[in-house]
Amino acid sequence: MSTPGPGVAERLFQVLFAFSPERRRLTLADITRRTGLPHATARRLVHSLLAAGALEREEDGSFVIGLKVWQMGTLAPRSMTLRTAALPYMEDLHAALRQHVQLGILEGHEAVLVERFSAPTALDVVSRVGGRLPLHSSGIGKVLLSRGGPQLFQEIVDRGLKAYTPNTITDPEVLRRDLADVRSRGFSVVREETSRGADSVAVPVFGAGRQVVAALSVVVASGTVNLNSISPALVAAGRGISRRLGDVPGSHS
Template identity: 65%
Template sequence: MPRNAEPGRSVTSRLGALLFAFRSGSSSLTLADLTRRTGMPHATVRRLVLELLSEGLLERTADGKYVIGTRVWELGTLAPRTLPLRTVALPFMEDLHAALQQHVQLAVLEGIEAVVVERMSTSKALGLVSQVGGRLPLHSSGVGKVLLAHGGESLLQEVSSKGLKAYTPTSITDPEQLRADLGEYRRRGFALVNQETSRDAQSVATAIFGASMECVAALSVVVAAGTVNLNSIAPAVVAAGRGISRGLGAGMSQRT
């Protein structure tokens, strides 16, 4: 029996299942899509969708599909975990974006994935596999590797135990090779990723620290493969990460 069809599930739990059925790359869904993804009866899905529509949490498009409503986005911007982070980070991200004219993105750890909470792009920049609110794998993305490197041994073991998916021929799928790669990041202070999640993308990423010197986020610049020398832009990315960290109260002099 699908989890969402179990008797006794609360209305809140079922509404949550509907909202979280939407993902990056699947942001526009039909009633049939929602029924299939949640495992709930079609009649239940239809009733709950109508309730979400009335509250502005879902919106209906011209072709009859459903998308997340702007009220959900408004709530998301108030999340205490990301609000001060985004406020401090935006000026530094704007500077990087103006100087490099490439994708600049900010991500936080959620479970065993990196969630993109802010991004700046240009129309000429490379298309990316994940948008704001989307998720990236920890073992093969720049922001993911930074968050994984600071997540402790238990997180590394959990990610490795679930299998390291090969998104491209250059994805790291061997746990020991991944461990060595993370060690190299710690040594130099920034992660370099070469077409590990997408065949045509490279990135350089660095950590952002909070007041208690824990890694609270990762900052990256993503470019089309072969167009930019990542080592040449790494100092600017690292400097921006340190600036954001200082803005969050981190004492960067305590770190090398």
């Protein structure tokens, strides 16, 4: 018995998932190439998504994700509850520091940014809302990896510790010790490990049951800010968000 091919819904998602933070605008040819769908099929699906408002056509004929998809994304319980709890604290940090303030969650073997505040004069960074960060070399990633357990650590090591800059830790034992330090002091400090010229401090966000549900970070231009001077405000914000999510103060180290 032959295996049935992908259904219409699956193919529609293939088209939507062809878009990414790095490729926000795609032509029909781009979509055909990235999905592997026949041109006629991709064209038909694109027009269906246009009619539903899930895609929008730009003046140059290319396509972007439509507002209706964004509106649906805001309804996701995991993201909505976390963002609602975190936004006031992120706004306060942003107003006080005038730097990038980011919130990320664990998804598979990467961190995904679900919110970010940025000042016009802040360092230009590659990360965007919906974008992904490596667990072994970013501030948010190290916080999440440090609390993810030995299995996640081994999976990350087995996938290979990519060197993004000369400062990236690529030795598993050095990384293991670094993550132990993150757990013991309660925050991560990363200096130019993912991007040259970018440093960050990140703290865990706990939910009910003492589970780490996210990480909160501040990203600055290297050498412009004393990272240790940022950490108390960031730790306080992380604890505030955690309390709003049901964490009990003093119930974790």
